[in-house]
Amino acid sequence: MEPKRPSRTTRGVAWLQNFSEPDRPAAELLVDSLQVADATMIRVGLREKIESLGSELPSGTHAVLLPILSAEDIPGSNQPGHRHVAYTTFSPGDPISSTPGSEGAVGNLIRDFTGDRPGREPSMWLHPATDVYDLYRRRCRAFVLVTDYSGSGTQVQRYADMLVRHPRIRSWRSFGWIKIVVVAYAVSAVAHRRIARTSSVDRLLVAAPAPSFETADWTKEEQKQVEHICRRYVPRSKSSGTGLGFAGSAGLFVMHTGVPNNVPEILRSRRKGWYRFFDGRVFPSELVAELGAYVPNRDLGRVVKQASQARLSKAFDAGRFRRPIDLLLAVLALVGHSQQTETLIAHRLNISETEVQQYLNLLAGLGFVTLLPLRVTAAGRAELQFSKRMDRVATAHLEGSTLPYYPQRLR
16 A cells, blocks of 8 residues: 655645645655654664674673764853863763753663663663763773764764864774764765764764755756745745755655754745644654655666666566565666765665665675675676566457357358
């Protein structure tokens, strides 16, 4: 059964009335391209990544779990020229706001691993309030920074920078004694690039790719039309960059626990006379009940066509392939088209990097790709050629009839 699209919900139908008839198709495309994650998905995804990381650390060592806080949520951040230093100007284990954002849910998950206070941890994971001296004494080997979503990468980068400004932590890193690892449920392509370039972060673990305008399943013309309505329907009192969300990052990922500020303004607007889709940064309860979790379908035929596989695209459109064969061929087509990484493929197909790794390992086992470097083999190209072949349909062009049949002559 086809899941209900956001544009078909009660709020979605009303929200589309904000737009003129010519702009309504672009508005429908925008809202139906949103990806919605519920709290359980996020919690399970983060837990799996943290547990996977724990299995990699040496026996007898520890790691400290820290929720990533926005600089604005740390006291004193508004002072001109002030630069926070972790464990000096603030403690990562300080109590958070009584009205927390997503860091509240992340903190709740961290408590499952660390217990409620330092020194009473049930496992290798140290409590966020553990001080620098105890981190050294208990052989801490990693700072694990946890967040549910990163749309621009700015908040992750700033928080990691606060850690490495501490002279002792900077010294530990220089000797290779400790690593800074970011664990996120969902990260956009632009945020992934920014975090990967950040010298303060040694590793990034992501449970799922977060869609944005950059990776949406749109043509260039469709993207142009969507961007046009995002800017056209923003009030003039707003700054020119607000239409596409924070830092122009144009996110398409939302959660039942909250709507990120990098989602286009027209989806979050609460102005008078405007039919709302979201209530500002709040995901409405009636929309949770009506829509639930939602992942838009990805047109794999379009993906492989953009990878210069037009005939293979026709085979996809004809319904010749079923999952997981269609995704396996799509991965093979992308690798054969241009230089790829697991992250790029994940965002292009809107699947997790873990799934991409599984497909690549299977393709490597079949001899269709090499992993280092990631390239298609001659056998892989032959498989792509074979998959392009459409089944031949032969017909005598006979027309059926319901009339009784009587022989006209005897032999």
